[in-house]
Amino acid sequence: MRIVVRCVMVPALALCAVLAPALAGGADWSEQQLATAGALRDRALSGTSAYDHVSSLVTEVGPRSAGSSGDAAAVRWALNKLASLGFSKVRTQDVLVPRWVRGNAEVTLAGSTPQPLVAVALGGSVGTSDEGVEAQVVEVASLDALNALPATTVGGKIVFINQRMERTRDGSGYGAAVRNRSEGPSAAGNLGAVALLIRSIGTSDQRYAHTGAINYRVDAPRIPALALSNPDADQLARWLKPGKPIRLRVKSTSRELPATWSANVIGEIPGAERANEIVLLGAHLDSWDLGQGAIDDGAGVAIVIEAARLIGRLERKPARTVRVVLFANEEFGLSGAREYARLVGDEAARHVIAAEADLGGGAVWRIQSKVAPDAVPAVDAIREALKPLALEGGSNEGRGGSDLGPLRALGVPILDLSQDATNYFDVHHTTNDTLAQIDAKTLNQVVAAYAVAAYMAASKTGDFGRLEASP
Amino acid sequence: MRIVVRCVMVPALALCAVLAPALAGGADWSEQQLATAGALRDRALSGTSAYDHVSSLVTEVGPRSAGSSGDAAAVRWALNKLASLGFSKVRTQDVLVPRWVRGNAEVTLAGSTPQPLVAVALGGSVGTSDEGVEAQVVEVASLDALNALPATTVGGKIVFINQRMERTRDGSGYGAAVRNRSEGPSAAGNLGAVALLIRSIGTSDQRYAHTGAINYRVDAPRIPALALSNPDADQLARWLKPGKPIRLRVKSTSRELPATWSANVIGEIPGAERANEIVLLGAHLDSWDLGQGAIDDGAGVAIVIEAARLIGRLERKPARTVRVVLFANEEFGLSGAREYARLVGDEAARHVIAAEADLGGGAVWRIQSKVAPDAVPAVDAIREALKPLALEGGSNEGRGGSDLGPLRALGVPILDLSQDATNYFDVHHTTNDTLAQIDAKTLNQVVAAYAVAAYMAASKTGDFGRLEASP
Numbered sequence: 001m002r003i004v005v006r007c008v009m010v011p012a013l014a015l016c017a018v019l020a021p022a023l024a025g026g027a028d029w030s031e032q033q034l035a036t037a038g039a040l041r042d043r044a045l046s047g048t049s050a051y052d053h054v055s056s057l058v059t060e061v062g063p064r065s066a067g068s069s070g071d072a073a074a075v076r077w078a079l080n081k082l083a084s085l086g087f088s089k090v091r092t093q094d095v096l097v098p099r100w101v102r103g104n105a106e107v108t109l110a111g112s113t114p115q116p117l118v119a120v121a122l123g124g125s126v127g128t129s130d131e132g133v134e135a136q137v138v139e140v141a142s143l144d145a146l147n148a149l150p151a152t153t154v155g156g157k158i159v160f161i162n163q164r165m166e167r168t169r170d171g172s173g174y175g176a177a178v179r180n181r182s183e184g185p186s187a188a189g190n191l192g193a194v195a196l197l198i199r200s201i202g203t204s205d206q207r208y209a210h211t212g213a214i215n216y217r218v219d220a221p222r223i224p225a226l227a228l229s230n231p232d233a234d235q236l237a238r239w240l241k242p243g244k245p246i247r248l249r250v251k252s253t254s255r256e257l258p259a260t261w262s263a264n265v266i267g268e269i270p271g272a273e274r275a276n277e278i279v280l281l282g283a284h285l286d287s288w289d290l291g292q293g294a295i296d297d298g299a300g301v302a303i304v305i306e307a308a309r310l311i312g313r314l315e316r317k318p319a320r321t322v323r324v325v326l327f328a329n330e331e332f333g334l335s336g337a338r339e340y341a342r343l344v345g346d347e348a349a350r351h352v353i354a355a356e357a358d359l360g361g362g363a364v365w366r367i368q369s370k371v372a373p374d375a376v377p378a379v380d381a382i383r384e385a386l387k388p389l390a391l392e393g394g395s396n397e398g399r400g401g402s403d404l405g406p407l408r409a410l411g412v413p414i415l416d417l418s419q420d421a422t423n424y425f426d427v428h429h430t431t432n433d434t435l436a437q438i439d440a441k442t443l444n445q446v447v448a449a450y451a452v453a454a455y456m457a458a459s460k461t462g463d464f465g466r467l468e469a470s471p
Numbered sequence: 472m473r474i475v476v477r478c479v480m481v482p483a484l485a486l487c488a489v490l491a492p493a494l495a496g497g498a499d500w501s502e503q504q505l506a507t508a509g510a511l512r513d514r515a516l517s518g519t520s521a522y523d524h525v526s527s528l529v530t531e532v533g534p535r536s537a538g539s540s541g542d543a544a545a546v547r548w549a550l551n552k553l554a555s556l557g558f559s560k561v562r563t564q565d566v567l568v569p570r571w572v573r574g575n576a577e578v579t580l581a582g583s584t585p586q587p588l589v590a591v592a593l594g595g596s597v598g599t600s601d602e603g604v605e606a607q608v609v610e611v612a613s614l615d616a617l618n619a620l621p622a623t624t625v626g627g628k629i630v631f632i633n634q635r636m637e638r639t640r641d642g643s644g645y646g647a648a649v650r651n652r653s654e655g656p657s658a659a660g661n662l663g664a665v666a667l668l669i670r671s672i673g674t675s676d677q678r679y680a681h682t683g684a685i686n687y688r689v690d691a692p693r694i695p696a697l698a699l700s701n702p703d704a705d706q707l708a709r710w711l712k713p714g715k716p717i718r719l720r721v722k723s724t725s726r727e728l729p730a731t732w733s734a735n736v737i738g739e740i741p742g743a744e745r746a747n748e749i750v751l752l753g754a755h756l757d758s759w760d761l762g763q764g765a766i767d768d769g770a771g772v773a774i775v776i777e778a779a780r781l782i783g784r785l786e787r788k789p790a791r792t793v794r795v796v797l798f799a800n801e802e803f804g805l806s807g808a809r810e811y812a813r814l815v816g817d818e819a820a821r822h823v824i825a826a827e828a829d830l831g832g833g834a835v836w837r838i839q840s841k842v843a844p845d846a847v848p849a850v851d852a853i854r855e856a857l858k859p860l861a862l863e864g865g866s867n868e869g870r871g872g873s874d875l876g877p878l879r880a881l882g883v884p885i886l887d888l889s890q891d892a893t894n895y896f897d898v899h900h901t902t903n904d905t906l907a908q909i910d911a912k913t914l915n916q917v918v919a920a921y922a923v924a925a926y927m928a929a930s931k932t933g934d935f936g937r938l939e940a941s942p
Binding site: 055058059061062063069070072073109112113114115116118205206207208230231232234235238239291292431432434435436437 | 526529530532533534540541543544580583584585586587589676677678679701702703705706709710762763902903905906907908
């Protein structure tokens, strides 16, 4: 095999990459482009400004749940940040978002020695009356177990779904348990329960309860729904174990306010030749209200801004435009992603590929995709360009982040850079989502992967085909 | 060296210990006694009920700050537990305790995007008015730095002492930083500050603020005093860094109630020969209100109960009585320890030695003492009997737990079994002090050390001398 050493100038730094062109995706990229990809990679690994970006967002804005004053401040922050970093066509898209306010939650063992449990209201849940509700608890092992119970067992009681989320690198444990949260409130409400408690959909044994959105069905009574931290779910399970009836008092002052306005924030690194063709890098600007929104999704915001910024600093820009989209309100119904897709019109066909960073600050360990079958070798070539990161291959059934769903439905191919989620759900959606949970060096690794992937997608001779559009 | 293998029967288990009598403390113990000590050790290492005891306390009682309903429940729990485990002379000593109620604390960046910081009121601190206080922040690096400032700099402001506690195995980092909490409120009050914020005296980068008692000086204005979690202290420090004036809103509804009654709870394993001579094993029954009181000091309660219980199950009891004292209100002024010492009278001279478990569930790594110089070899012999635990030696300037202070002042010698405190101050005095933080196997190691030390002290031919009494 012929080994070529190519060097490329990036500002303030000359970097070299060792190339093996036989592995390099054939006619899709020139040797010069592959050398640039390798240089970008090494540049990012040696240090980026991603940590500074997330620190800036967390420090200057902090929590920014949809429609809050923090959300509005985040939109201003993003406009200023993208403009000051030299992005082009920096702009907003207005997005109507729901507005839900948490208030306070109290869950207490009823009786003469009232032990409090750490709990948070689930996103969108209704509050209790001012006095709260007091009732006996009925414990179930899962949503399915709840659905198997008769209304006579559940009526008038507080349901406790005590299912522990599994810790996995790919985050699949979340998907397996999250139905308890999304579907549990209406399942319990339909059986006549007066409130729902779930064990947090999170992996930490620390005392943080995990919030997240619920879906009330139109045909079910709306009942208060809260999550207990894992140690508090353990405590409740110990109380229930002797088989004696346990009564809890539950109080929540959460409430819905009228819908209000937020915005997607967009900025671009214009392509040098086919600027109307778009490689989309997404993240979401909103966060839950409990933490600082550092890992969810300040990290993703920082990763995609920095990856695009590094591409923008290259002497030879890629052919296509790299567009950063910071979506409004991912957490509470994907309002921003839906509005982006609604407005995209004819441009949808010119979205060559899309990727979203929305899995915290963990290292990339795998590249998956959802592209036309004959474009899979190009995904392999991107992984090959990231060889020092020793990434695993995945399937061509990747889904990317939640915000990509509406674009995927329009046929836009997806690049799915899987970040290590082993510890992500220790912190995700909790009070503990702070800057202290982010490691700057690991963030650089993620930036390297996104920068190379976006650069190569934007430089590729052909495209990644189209997906079958779904309704 | 002659090696003797001795076997001893403990209920349901025959255990053998390999002895090297040349190392075994001369005439203080018989070979049979040393064999029993080794058997006790191995029995404890192979499994104890200590975890069950702390689980029972945490589950059935939970938080139990001085004078609360949980405190009263803890006294009942302890009486029942000691009686059901077969302790003799189970009894209480009434103790008058102060009663302070936390209420709610809010610390928020003032302005149009009010970012909340995670904070807790410090124990004993006064609340703010209903509206709270809003003022500019003045940051200092330490208590000494605060004391060096003129009143003109501090007057009307919120003082922020931003000193990070050092993580150490022996817990010495706590002592070095805790003056910020105990002395800070009056230092700031005397300079005209309207409130004090301190960086938590804790090592965790998780979002838990750390409470603990303060001391108001009689000559200083009483101002509200709160602790910020480390990530929130970081956030405030980042806000202050650009040098622009930062204003915070501080609100606390904490308040003092009239003093009320709690109790020390005492139980004994009677000595076989000199039952009026006492080896005291102490722990404290109260806890802070934020967590479940598992590591502070449910663990200590479980350790000393279990160590004494194992001694009580021996076929041949030691000569002296092993007395377990579960002190009331350690956290908020050592009321129980002072009352115990006040009531001890002539019995003080018959307290041969005392030890307290009040450093969580970490493994014992060192044995120190404060005994007469000629009794130091006996301490070495105890360490030798625990040889498989590979304990380090320490000085003869050990202090033991806080509750031993009043007894030490009466001349009672001290055995100081140092537990590994490396991670203790991640959890101590925070909401996160739950059963999930305790490892059952490590707790067995601690029980082994306490059981052997108490057994040997209670079997020793001579005593440990007396300390010089201090006023």
